Amino acid sequence: MDDAFREISDAGREGLSAALDTGRALRGLLIADFALARSALGRALMWVSVAIIFGASSWLLLMAALIALLQGILGWSWLASMSAAAGLSLVVTAVGVWQALRYFEYTRLSATRRQLRRLGLGDEDDDDREIGSHKTEAR
Secondary structure (H helix, E strand, O other): OHHHHHHHHHHHHHHHHHHHHHHHHHHHHHHHHHHHHHHHHHHHHHHHHHHHHHHHHHHHHHHHHHHHHHHHOOOOOHHHHHHHHHHHHHHHHHHHHHHHHHHHHHHHOHHHHHHHHHOOOOOHHHHHHHHHHHHHHHO
16 A cells, blocks of 8 residues: 555656646746747837838938939830839838738747647637638738
């Protein structure tokens, strides 16, 4: 009886130790995931700042020069020249938005969610719907 009691208590201690180790590992993952998210947020804000600074300081002058060249050298109408400049501006804006969204993706805490799901603490249906909507939007 004594041996069985010792075996059961040893198994209980080992189980508790494993649960504590798992908790420590999950805590470390969460801290690392938050650090990554914080870094990604800072980088995304940096890209937004770069886009605003360059857009405000030089883009208008550059587009004015482009319009003058298209109208003067190529003989385009003012409307066509301004439309081409606006199209170029939209392309650069789209690249800036794409870069910002790329860094915002790291703020989703994907690794922590994945580990919580493995422990049975997450709702897989919500994550599957969310992942499916991201894939649909990307196409």
